[in-house]
Amino acid sequence: MHRPGLISIWFFIGAVLLIYGILILGAGVYSAAVPESNPVVLANLHAGVWWGILLIALGAFYSLRFSPWRRKR
Amino acid sequence: MPLTPALLMQTTPLRLVSLSAIDIAIIVIYFAAVLGIGFYLKRYAETGEDFFLAGREMTAWIAGLSFLAANLGSLELMGWAASAYQYGILATHWYWIGAIPAMLFLGLVMMPFYYISRTHSVPGYLQLRYGEAARALSAITFGFMTVLMSGINMYSMALVMKVVLGWDIHFSIWMSSLTVGVYVFLGGLLSAIFNEVLQFVLIWLGALLISIIGLIDAGGWSGMVARIQHNFPGQSYTHLWSTLGSFSDNPMGIHWVGIVFGLGWVISFGYWTTDFLVVQRVLAARDLRSAKLAPIIGSAFKMAVPFIVILPGLLGLAVLPERLVGEGQAVATGGHSYNEVLPLMLARYCGPGLLGLGITALIAGFMSGMAGNVSAFATVWTYDIYRPYIRREATDAHYVAVGRWCTILGVLVSIGTAYLVMQFLSIMDYVQALFSFFIAPLFGTVLLGMLWPRATPEGGFWGLLAGTLSSIGMWLWVKLDPAALRYVALSPKAKDMAENMYRALWSWIVCVAVTIIVSYATRPKPAEELTGLVYGHTKLPSEGEYPLYQRPAFWACIVGAVFIVLNIIFW
Numbered sequence: 001m002h003r004p005g006l007i008s009i010w011f012f013i014g015a016v017l018l019i020y021g022i023l024i025l026g027a028g029v030y031s032a033a034v035p036e037s038n039p040v041v042l043a044n045l046h047a048g049v050w051w052g053i054l055l056i057a058l059g060a061f062y063s064l065r066f067s068p069w070r071r072k073r
Numbered sequence: 074m075p076l077t078p079a080l081l082m083q084t085t086p087l088r089l090v091s092l093s094a095i096d097i098a099i100i101v102i103y104f105a106a107v108l109g110i111g112f113y114l115k116r117y118a119e120t121g122e123d124f125f126l127a128g129r130e131m132t133a134w135i136a137g138l139s140f141l142a143a144n145l146g147s148l149e150l151m152g153w154a155a156s157a158y159q160y161g162i163l164a165t166h167w168y169w170i171g172a173i174p175a176m177l178f179l180g181l182v183m184m185p186f187y188y189i190s191r192t193h194s195v196p197g198y199l200q201l202r203y204g205e206a207a208r209a210l211s212a213i214t215f216g217f218m219t220v221l222m223s224g225i226n227m228y229s230m231a232l233v234m235k236v237v238l239g240w241d242i243h244f245s246i247w248m249s250s251l252t253v254g255v256y257v258f259l260g261g262l263l264s265a266i267f268n269e270v271l272q273f274v275l276i277w278l279g280a281l282l283i284s285i286i287g288l289i290d291a292g293g294w295s296g297m298v299a300r301i302q303h304n305f306p307g308q309s310y311t312h313l314w315s316t317l318g319s320f321s322d323n324p325m326g327i328h329w330v331g332i333v334f335g336l337g338w339v340i341s342f343g344y345w346t347t348d349f350l351v352v353q354r355v356l357a358a359r360d361l362r363s364a365k366l367a368p369i370i371g372s373a374f375k376m377a378v379p380f381i382v383i384l385p386g387l388l389g390l391a392v393l394p395e396r397l398v399g400e401g402q403a404v405a406t407g408g409h410s411y412n413e414v415l416p417l418m419l420a421r422y423c424g425p426g427l428l429g430l431g432i433t434a435l436i437a438g439f440m441s442g443m444a445g446n447v448s449a450f451a452t453v454w455t456y457d458i459y460r461p462y463i464r465r466e467a468t469d470a471h472y473v474a475v476g477r478w479c480t481i482l483g484v485l486v487s488i489g490t491a492y493l494v495m496q497f498l499s500i501m502d503y504v505q506a507l508f509s510f511f512i513a514p515l516f517g518t519v520l521l522g523m524l525w526p527r528a529t530p531e532g533g534f535w536g537l538l539a540g541t542l543s544s545i546g547m548w549l550w551v552k553l554d555p556a557a558l559r560y561v562a563l564s565p566k567a568k569d570m571a572e573n574m575y576r577a578l579w580s581w582i583v584c585v586a587v588t589i590i591v592s593y594a595t596r597p598k599p600a601e602e603l604t605g606l607v608y609g610h611t612k613l614p615s616e617g618e619y620p621l622y623q624r625p626a627f628w629a630c631i632v633g634a635v636f637i638v639l640n641i642i643f644w
Binding site: 006007009012013015016017019020023024026027028030031036039040041042043045047048051052055 | 093095098099102103106110113117135267270271274275278282286289290420421422423424425426427430
């Protein structure tokens with residue numbers, strides 16, 4: 001929608017994904033460095049690491065592309 | 074579409090997964106985000122058009138994703154994954170033939186009449202087309218059905234949180250429902266739609282990983298099929314149509330006639346084209362082309378949802394070491410039930426962080442469905458009951474205030490329903506049938522209203538009433554005399570789902586027949602009163618100035634072609 005001053009929903013989504021990506025990547029790296037005593041199945045794939053990277057990439061793209069500060073400039 | 078799994082008889086105080094601090098942080102951030110969006114959008118929801126129809130400014134993408142997210146109730150992920158474990162790939166029919174044709178029909182055929190008439194709601198369209206009696210009947214039945222379904226979903230979600238995480242059931246009910254109540258109270262439909270798009274993204278990103286890692290674990294699709302055949306010899310779990318020639322050849326106990334005409338025609342078209350819960354999202358589109366495109370965009374994503382809902386259930390059949398059983402048997406033996414397949418898969422593959430994201434996906438599914446119910450209830454109550462029958466002349470600000478308080482009222486009634494269900498679990502049996510009572514006949518009334526100029530106000534009202542009463546009558550008949558199933562569902566072997574489908578089909582036929590008979594016996598409306606409401610009396614804007622790739626019909630053809638190919642591949 002194009003209401004003056006209204007921040008795009010895609011910015012909110014990007015911000016949430018960016019924060020989630022950082023948290024999940026951090027947890028994934030920690031799990032890779034310090035393996036758990038009861039690891040999940042296929043823990044060797046380190047899903048948390050690459051899923052965290054994917055979320056960071058998506059989150060950064062949407063946060064920047066739809067940033068309200070960028071629009072103001 | 075309302076879901077029917079027996080998630081609700083659980084009494085075992087199991088706890089399938091344990092959350093780490095990072096998982097809890099992810100869930101807390103989610104709650105903060107949806108509330109933050111609600112507070113931010115309050116300033117943009119001051120008029121009735123803003124609060125109830127999001128200013129009619131949504132792009133096709135946002136309206137389309139919100140349209141689909143509102144359908145993702147609390148049981149959507151858990152329940153259909155459970156159904157996939159129980160019935161195999163047959164559960165996919167609810168996503169494909171049970172949704173795609175109807176969504177395309179809504180976009181191409183029905184949306185122009187809803188949009189051009191500038192109605193606020195589906196009962197509002199009935200008022201324009203048939204008059205007050207039809208509007209009142211449909212508004213009251215919709216309001217009743219909506220809060221009841223909302224309460225049922227709320228209770229189910231709280232139960233899921235109790236079983237999966239060990240959370241207190243009262244905490245789950247109040248925490249999640251009040252969060253929804255607050256953000257819809259503040260920002261109305263605008264806030265609901267913004268959050269639904271966020272929830273849609275989180276549902277996908279939270280659930281997708283299970284399917285990806287599960288397929289790696291099972292050795293791809295062919296490896297999964299081979300494992301299922303090894304684990305369950307002699308049973309067909311991976312064919313969509315080839316086992317539907319007889320009621321007894323498939324685990325669902327259903328015949329292809331029921332799937333095609335009951336599910337694919339009446340139930341699906343009734344839900345996707347007349348249930349205001351979903352139609353409201355499309356009415357918020359910024360122009361007619363966006364309104365037509367929104368359901369088509371939604372249908373493309375709907376076609377993909379089995380990848381995150383059905384596939385985990387099938388993968389469960391292939392890779393889970395234990396055999397999941399029905400709810401009663403699980404309670405008796407202390408084992409796991411079908412309904413736990415998704416949390417079990419989540420716990421199997423998702424470590425810290427990812428687990429929190431997966432649980433957030435489940436919560437987001439609940440909240441998007443509930444926000445859909447609550448915002449639709451507030452609109453129908455305010456515009457179709459309060460304004461015409463209680464206070465006809467008031468300011469726009471007054472109706473916005475009523476809508477806001479109706480949101481809270483809807484939440485509180487839903488909470489009350491949830492507690493009622495907790496006390497009387499048998500209510501679930503009745504609620505499963507609500508859809509065939511109210512939505513199937515409504516589809517007949519709306520369809521004739523849009524496509525048949527001769528339909529009269531008397532025909533519309535009596536057809537709707539007769540269809541509703543006949544559906545309730547058939548349901549009572551089978552309750553009192555189970556042998557009547559052979560007449561209602563055409564087979565004594567038919568299961569609950571099949572009975573619901575056939576009852577919906579009969580009630581639709583009764584509605585259409587009565588509408589036609591009464592219409593021929595009464596005086597039709599003058600042609601000038603049908604302008605903008607009926608095919609043949611409405612000037613539909615040309616889309617000739619748009620290039621082919623921007624026309625809704627083009628994308629509908631693409632989605633339709635993919636739909637046919639998918640059905641052939643998984644035949």
